[in-house]
Amino acid sequence: MSTGQPPMPAERPQPTAPRSYHFPRFERATLHNGLRLVVAPVSKLPLVTVLAIVDAGAVAEPADKQGVAVLTAQLLLEGAGQLDGAALADRFERIGASVDSSADWDVAAVSLTALTAQLPEALALVRDLLRTPTFPEREVSRLREERLAELLQQRAEPGTLADEQFSCAVYAPTARYAAPVSGDVASVRGLQRDDVLAFYQERFHPGATTIVFAGDVTMTQARALADSLFGDWTGARPPASAAPVDTAQPGALTRIIAKVDAPQSELRLGHLGIPRSAPDYFDAVVMNAVLGGLFSSRINLNLREAHGYTYGAFSSFDWRRGRGPFTVSTAVKSDVTAEAVKEILLEIDRMRREEIDETELTLATSYLDGVFPIRYETTSAIAAALANLVIHELPGDYYDRYRERVRAVTTAGVLRAAQAHLHPDALRIVIVGDPATIAEPLRAVVGAVEVVTPDVAEAAR
Amino acid sequence: MRIPIDRFTLPNGLRVVLSEDHTAPLVAVNLWYHVGSANERHGRTGFAHLFEHMLFQGSANVGANEHFELVQRAGGTLNGSTWLDRTNYFETVPSNQLELALWLEANRMGWLLPAMTQQKLDTQRDVVQNERRWSMDNQPYGSWWERLPALCYPVEHPFNHSLIGSMADLDAASLDDIATFFATYYTPDNAVLSIAGDFDPAEARAMVERQFGAIPRGQGKPPLPDMSLPPTFGEPLREVVPDDVMLPRLFLAFRSPAFGTDEYYAASVAGAVLGLKKSSRLYRALVREQQVAADAQAFTYDLSKGADLLVVDVTARPETTVEALEAAVHGEIDRMLRETVTQQEIDRVVTLIETELVAALQSASERADRLSMFTTYFGDPGLVNEQADRYRAVTVERVNAFVRERLVHENRASLLYVPRDEAEASEPAPVQGDLAMAEAP
Numbered sequence: 062m063s064t065g066q067p068p069m070p071a072e073r074p075q076p077t078a079p080r081s082y083h084f085p086r087f088e089r090a091t092l093h094n095g096l097r098l099v100v101a102p103v104s105k106l107p108l109v110t111v112l113a114i115v116d117a118g119a120v121a122e123p124a125d126k127q128g129v130a131v132l133t134a135q136l137l138l139e140g141a142g143q144l145d146g147a148a149l150a151d152r153f154e155r156i157g158a159s160v161d162s163s164a165d166w167d168v169a170a171v172s173l174t175a176l177t178a179q180l181p182e183a184l185a186l187v188r189d190l191l192r193t194p195t196f197p198e199r200e201v202s203r204l205r206e207e208r209l210a211e212l213l214q215q216r217a218e219p220g221t222l223a224d225e226q227f228s229c230a231v232y233a234p235t236a237r238y239a240a241p242v243s244g245d246v247a248s249v250r251g252l253q254r255d256d257v258l259a260f261y262q263e264r265f266h267p268g269a270t271t272i273v274f275a276g277d278v279t280m281t282q283a284r285a286l287a288d289s290l291f292g293d294w295t296g297a298r299p300p301a302s303a304a305p306v307d308t309a310q311p312g313a314l315t316r317i318i319a320k321v322d323a324p325q326s327e328l329r330l331g332h333l334g335i336p337r338s339a340p341d342y343f344d345a346v347v348m349n350a351v352l353g354g355l356f357s358s359r360i361n362l363n364l365r366e367a368h369g370y371t372y373g374a375f376s377s378f379d380w381r382r383g384r385g386p387f388t389v390s391t392a393v394k395s396d397v398t399a400e401a402v403k404e405i406l407l408e409i410d411r412m413r414r415e416e417i418d419e420t421e422l423t424l425a426t427s428y429l430d431g432v433f434p435i436r437y438e439t440t441s442a443i444a445a446a447l448a449n450l451v452i453h454e455l456p457g458d459y460y461d462r463y464r465e466r467v468r469a470v471t472t473a474g475v476l477r478a479a480q481a482h483l484h485p486d487a488l489r490i491v492i493v494g495d496p497a498t499i500a501e502p503l504r505a506v507v508g509a510v511e512v513v514t515p516d517v518a519e520a521a522r
Numbered sequence: 523m524r525i526p527i528d529r530f531t532l533p534n535g536l537r538v539v540l541s542e543d544h545t546a547p548l549v550a551v552n553l554w555y556h557v558g559s560a561n562e563r564h565g566r567t568g569f570a571h572l573f574e575h576m577l578f579q580g581s582a583n584v585g586a587n588e589h590f591e592l593v594q595r596a597g598g599t600l601n602g603s604t605w606l607d608r609t610n611y612f613e614t615v616p617s618n619q620l621e622l623a624l625w626l627e628a629n630r631m632g633w634l635l636p637a638m639t640q641q642k643l644d645t646q647r648d649v650v651q652n653e654r655r656w657s658m659d660n661q662p663y664g665s666w667w668e669r670l671p672a673l674c675y676p677v678e679h680p681f682n683h684s685l686i687g688s689m690a691d692l693d694a695a696s697l698d699d700i701a702t703f704f705a706t707y708y709t710p711d712n713a714v715l716s717i718a719g720d721f722d723p724a725e726a727r728a729m730v731e732r733q734f735g736a737i738p739r740g741q742g743k744p745p746l747p748d749m750s751l752p753p754t755f756g757e758p759l760r761e762v763v764p765d766d767v768m769l770p771r772l773f774l775a776f777r778s779p780a781f782g783t784d785e786y787y788a789a790s791v792a793g794a795v796l797g798l799k800k801s802s803r804l805y806r807a808l809v810r811e812q813q814v815a816a817d818a819q820a821f822t823y824d825l826s827k828g829a830d831l832l833v834v835d836v837t838a839r840p841e842t843t844v845e846a847l848e849a850a851v852h853g854e855i856d857r858m859l860r861e862t863v864t865q866q867e868i869d870r871v872v873t874l875i876e877t878e879l880v881a882a883l884q885s886a887s888e889r890a891d892r893l894s895m896f897t898t899y900f901g902d903p904g905l906v907n908e909q910a911d912r913y914r915a916v917t918v919e920r921v922n923a924f925v926r927e928r929l930v931h932e933n934r935a936s937l938l939y940v941p942r943d944e945a946e947a948s949e950p951a952p953v954q955g956d957l958a959m960a961e962a963p
Contacts, residue, residue, distance in 0.1 A: 071732055073583065074621035076596070080547035080720065105545050106523065108880055138800075147810060150800035155870050157877035159799075176877055203813055210816040210839050213768045217662040325655040357591045366587055369648025372656050392656045394648075424595050431597010431616050434546045439884040 082434045084460035085443055088280045095268030095298055096291050099447045100283040101275045103440060107177040109276035110440035111184060113191060114448050117169040117264035119242045120305035120383065127237070128244020129252055129260045132204060134164040136257055137171060139200035142189040146200055149186065158183040162190070166242055166305070166381045167452050169264075174441055177277040181286060188290040191270070194261065201254045208249050212241075216515055219320060219327040219493040220392065226318050227329035230489040231386050233308045238383065267291060268298030273447045276440035305383030309333040315490040316511040317500055326398040326494030330405055332487045334387035337380040337453045344478035345378060347470045350425035352376050352412050352479075353389055357424060359408045360389060368404070370397045378482075382453065387482065395495050399502035402490065406506070409488075412479040416472040429467045523880055524907040525889055528723055529897075534739045535711025538730055539893040539903045541718040543886065549719035551623040552612040552890035553631075554898045556714075557707035559687075560607050560680035560746060560827075568650070568687010571604040572695055573703055575646040577611065578602070582633035586642060589626055596622055599887075606671075606681050606825060608898060614887045617720035621729045627715070628733035631708055638700055647692055654686045662767040663939050673761050674775050674831055674935050680746055681825065709740025714897040718890035749828030751777065754933035764942040769816065770838040770847050773937040774855070776928050778832040781824040782900055787912050788920040789928070793820040793832045794871035795863050795921070796854070801870060804836065807854050814842045814850045826899040832928070844940050855929050862922045872913045879909055 087101035119130040138160065139146035153160045158175035160183070171191060175183040215221040225241055232239035240248070272291070274283040309332065339345060346354075353360035353376025364374040370393045379385030389409075393401040437443050450459060492499065496512045503510050528540040559570050580586045593600045598615035613623045658664035668684040675682040715734070717726055755777055779785035797804045797820025804818035818836045825831070834855075838847040882888045889906070896905040 071625070073592075074625050074729075076616075076622065077618040079616060079618045082547050106880055106884055108877075108884070147801070147806060151870070154799055154801045154874055157873035159874075159877065159881075174877070174881055176880065203810070206813070206839065207809075207816050210769060210837075213840055214662070214816075214837075217766055217768045219660055323660055325652065325660040327660075355594055357587065357594055362587060365649055366645065369645040370652070372649055372653040392652070392660070394652055394655065424591060428594040428597055431619075432599060433597075434616065435548050435597075435599060435614050438546065438548070438886065439881070441881075 087447060090284055092292055094294055097271040098283060098287055099273045100280045101443055101447060102279050103275060104277045107277050108440055109175060109177055109180050109278050110444040111173040112273040112444040112448050113171040114271050115169045115265055116269040118164050118167040120166055120237055121264055126256050127240050127248035129256050130164040131243040132252055133257045133260050134162045134169040135204055136196050136200060137162045137190040137194045140195035140197045142193045152186055156182055184286055184290055192294055196254055196257050198254050201257060205249060205252055208243055212246050223327035223329045223491055223493045227491040230314060230316060230491050231309060231332060233310055236306045236308050238307055264299050266296035266299055267294045271451045273444045275444040307383040313486060313488050315507045317496050318493045319496050319512055319514050320493050321495055323495045324395060325392045326395055326492050326499055327392050328492050329388055329390055330488055330490045331386055331388040332484050332489055334378045334385050335482055336382060336384050341478055343466050343470050344474040345482055347425045348475045348478040349376055349378055351417050351421050360405060363404050363408060364391060364401055370394060370401045395498045398494060398499040399506045403506045409483050409485055413483055416476045422472050426467050426470055430464045433464055527903050529903060532734060534737055536734050537714045537897055539716040539897055540723055540726055541889055541893060544720045547617045547720050548614055548886060549617045549620045549721050550614045550886035550890040552716045552894045553627050554714045554894035555609045555708060556712050556898050557609055558605050558607040559685040564683055567684045567691045569695055570609055571686055572650050574602050574604045574609050575650055576700060577630050579642045580637040581629040582636045583629050612887060620721055624729050624733045632737040634704055635701055638697060640697055643697055651689060651692055663771055666773055666937060670773055670775055670937050673759055673937055680749060706743050710734060710737050711739050714894045716890040716893040719886040751829040753927060755935060757932050759935035762938045762940060765939050767939055767941055769840060770844045771939045772836050772847055772851055774834040774851055775935040776832045776933050778830045778928055780830050781826040787916050788924040789832055790822055791868055791871055791916045792921050792924050793822055795867045796820045797834055798871055803854055808850050812850060814839060814846055858925055859929055865918045868918055868921060875913050876910050
């Protein structure tokens, strides 16, 4: 460089006084048939998101019909009322409305985002697909085959394969959570139109449905629309979904799913987690943020920034009604796999052994506190947050109190959460990688290591 | 819908764009540097992206790892990304932390080099090589990221080579390279700074002047070679890649008009008619009706110089042969040539695109990024407010002119992935020649 350094910059600036923020105000109502409404008027842009959630998630499936919840939700878009799937798609798209329908573990969800002017027409279509889906045989079979293609495809995707095999290793075979939310090959292959119809008839009723509106709409307008489109929808409230079976496999285990010559190991390490309703939810969230939830977390700084083993390493609790998994997830260069596992084990152990520093605590709490308004910039994010209230039966002031509850977490609370919810003696370690490179060094770190081929792993499901 | 725009330029050449919105107490800061992998040459690939990683490693007043930590402690989100013709860095922070974000960006624009060490470079090289393994080498179809541009642009064209870089070139990058690259491209007159959200314009301007004012103008950067190309490839191009995949997948690319031109909008509309959502021609025909594909979509690279690419991306169903997949995709393109696009099809996609624009502009980060983009490429942030009009102005004649000129056989480049076992059983190993990625020994 020919130019010298410019004069040094000003001191690091201090924040000015924060401006107040509150989560968008919302109101609730219930129609005569039991259908519930949640409406958050946000009139920044001429846009509305509608999120209809139905108590029809994967945990509500009959035991031998895994995958029927997702298939049913997807099929809502493939024929309703007088329209076939192509015509439905065309009607939504001609008015610029974006629509999606899917299911997760806990609920089925139809989401719609449209310009305000198009809301009545778009919502009338949503009424059709929620109330009068036709489930054409041809589309049932097409979506089933597409799911089977996806499952086939995933066997070549090391990350997805690792996720799937990790669930399998954490949960007892009888637990619904052991299999993918969309079902595995054996179950999906058997799904028929009758199964979809039966699931729909049992689960999709006004009393099991909540419609969330967020955006350029008032309660009066939302209520009038809902009354006219859903007011005469009848049906008994279905039985509440049974508590999900979420039992763990006992003991620790390390299993390599062989991918010969893989340049990287896809690594999943963890065990049974805790449900969303856990009383120490905030302690657990902050604990996870420090351990592996943030970019500046212990695990990421260790594996990525100190060692260069990986592009990124993270940990998470998967928050479900039942006990979702706690997972540490990363992809590391093959020849450092054992070292990476060792470092993760050390970080988990350190988290349980001693209180975190005050500076680590405030990094996590001030991040979660400060980022709160940034999370709710869009109508779809606000609608999803409101749906969460319903799915997890959170109190109405949950979002108003969120930031103070985060700030109230202490280093002692974090240590308690680590000791209660991290279980080094029950770790299930699943690695998709090259056994010739990684198996021996791993044995030196964890002891016994199983090596299986993807086919064996698949067959064992 | 229009967003407000205010702009000024500092004496050192830094262009600044402000867009106020007081809906929520947050503000997005976004910096575009007009440099990307196109500014590299063969043998030195991956440098622009490796350099992006180094910009998170601290500067004279910011410790290693402190950049991320300071923003997260402030309650902000952040990242950066590298593309063929630009690199961007961005944060969204609570509005009372605006000056912190500006201070961090100014620090690394002005005072990066004192903080660079061999150890940091070595670690980030390892991180980037792992990013490459994760996104490409250990990912089914992952190599399309570098094979498709290599197939579609001539060898000496700036868009031809790998963005993430070869392992060997990454190994060869030195601290001297870092210093030279920094001095050449990371200068205020090669950057655009956009601020969108909750701020007072006079205060924001004072902050920008305070933080960036002392950074000297650069000495100019080497011009890119002439990037213009004929409107078509001139002949069909084809590369077959046996890979660890379960299903065949075809990337069919067309050379198309550069981003921002009137013809670009016609191309974008034609692409959407082919592959945007479920009423698109490809989804309807290949996924829904013929059921030969599990998925079908189309997209553009949005390159503003030389020539863009329109890409159709179709994955086969398990029972579909490679031949049937190719025939079905080409069949749909041929049908578009034969039967032309209708006004009704254009209305559908323009309405969809308009709604997507409004939805995207809800986020301060998106607004700031688009302001930076239009200023960097065209010197005019106001173009962000003209996008809906540009799409509405697309006529059926223009779309069909694009189709006739560009969707012809001599403008089709096929990058075809086939399951390795099938490939070995049915055809000789393909010649890869100079398309093969250079690997470290």
